[in-house]
Amino acid sequence: MRSADWKIIGSFGTILGVLLLIGGLFAYFYEEQRWIFVVAPYRDVAAPLVIAGVVLLVVGYVSNVRAREEMKIEALPKLPQPVAPPSVPKRFCMNCGTELSPSAKYCPSCGQKSKD
């Protein structure tokens, strides 16, 4: 996946995680007066909300880390491809057989004048 995809997951995971955590805490501490009793009607759903929130926060954090890593990889300069040298037919000295560079007029080894 590209860094942008991880970034989206990271952002949504973090935002949803925070919302669920707040919701969970609110559900836990919410109390209301019913006749003479004070009850906390949403306390049962608080734990699942908090757990889901923490899981989403972890997912969001991991995705954000992942996005940063992907961005680093995408920012890396492409390695230059090795350029194949143009195929020049090799030349050899007529006298001693030393390989001659394409532009050599004389053999570097024995001084023999090259033919072409």
Ligand SMILES: [Zn+2]
């Ligand atoms: Zn030579």
